[in-house]
Amino acid sequence: MSEREKTIVGISIGDVNGIGPEIILKTFSDSRMLDMCAPVIYGSIDVLQEYKKILHLPDLPLYSISSATDLKRNKVNIIDCFEGKVDLEFGQSTAAAGELAFKSLEKLTDDALASKVDVIVTAPINKRNVSEFYSGFTGHTGYISDRCEKEALMILCSEKMKIAMTTGHISLSKVSSTITTELIIRRIEALHKSLMQDFGIDRPKIAVLGLNPHSGEHGLLGSEEEKVILPAISQVKTKRILAFGPYSSDGFFGSGNYTNFDAILAMYHDQALIPFKTLSFEDGVNYSAGLDFIRTSPDHGTAYEIAGQKLASEASFRQAVYKACDIFSQRKSELTESEEVIS
Incomplete structure (x- = not known):
């Protein structure tokens, strides 16, 4: 697959005290993933560098960018969404983690609506600590549906x-x-x-x-x-x-x-x-x-009980990336066929 053909996958970091950053980095530690898509993680470069050390992934190519338009298609791109230091407290629900999780989702949704990424994949969050920062928050689906003004x-x-x-x-x-x-x-x-x-x-x-x-x-x-x-x-x-x-x-x-x-x-x-x-x-x-863009996520939560222990399986998150790319490819194929029929 050529660099231009790679699907741009926007990823929210989730709750950094859960398993979100771990399953994201484990997924893209397999270099074959970078052959099929170009990931952009919305979160904190400092947090992900810390997780990179914890997981012993010295060769994972993290690249800090200010905008999704500046991405490197052969690297794991990071957009900082949080000013200041985020202290990791594995297995704990904290206000800082809730704020970062929301800001990550907010910026990712902004870019998806602006077509700066092709699809989005959201890592697990704690709805309670996010709702303390953003009143009325009940989950990814409800928030994104409201932003799209669509019924998901x-x-x-x-x-x-x-x-x-x-x-x-x-x-x-x-x-x-x-x-x-x-x-x-x-x-x-x-x-x-x-x-x-x-x-x-x-x-x-x-x-x-x-x-x-x-x-x-x-x-x-x-x-x-x-x-x-x-x-x-x-x-x-x-x-x-x-x-x-x-x-x-x-x-x-x-x-x-x-x-x-x-x-x-x-x-x-x-x-x-x-x-x-x-x-x-x-x-x-x-x-x-039913949204304006393709959104997938793994089918599990933050798994606080194993956070920071290098025990989390990335299988469901990897499948979420695959599924988002597959659906994007299916839609592109249908669009191409429709254009050929019209012409």
Whole structure:
């Protein structure tokens, strides 16, 4: 791959007291990664140099730049987003780490919206210490969606399954009142569009999960399936979308029925994350569909309990980089084909 063809990958540093910097540097310590993409890490050169020493990576080429437009495509580029020294306190939630994590994400999002990077990959954060610096912060997806003024759809991806969520980071007690027929229709349509546009799947089959035990047992254990979910499935079918369900989660995953579908729509966070992480914890990726740019992340958190111990696996973060580059390539390919048809 030529230097010009490399995908520019913008990366937020995450919580520096967690495993974010470790998994980033471990990923790019494999020189083959620099053959396929040009990384730009938004964070702190001092912090990353310290991690480089801790991880014994003397040959990793870190390069400090002031703007993504100045990047070196054969090096790991760093943009400083924080003035002053950041003291590393492994495994601890600190105000300084929260501030750096947010400033990193803010600058990265600025550059993504300005098309200075091709895709973004976000390292794990602590939502609480970020929210202490930026009031109302509930996570990467919500913040980036607000900045793009778009409704993002969170899709968890691996070789084993793709599963999206109707509701995200909200209390379980609010799920029933939040899901509506209209919301489910939007989620199915967004999932259908992403499967075709981003994953190159023609006529994808989508399974929709129920909300209640045994999908409500015909109203005996809850009415959401009959009153809210089924009408949504019926309506999208009139648009030639192959949606089926609602399925009871236990039987759907226990029987292996999930392997018969291209993707699944769950009703709430843990209904999606529990089966997904059980099957794909090491190589799972979180993809935010429907935004102005491509954003992925690993499917795990800060892992404070192993921070600074050189124990963190970079597998999921590496897969997040791969997935972002793959989707970017898929979109470029579709755009090229469309232009050829027009001409």
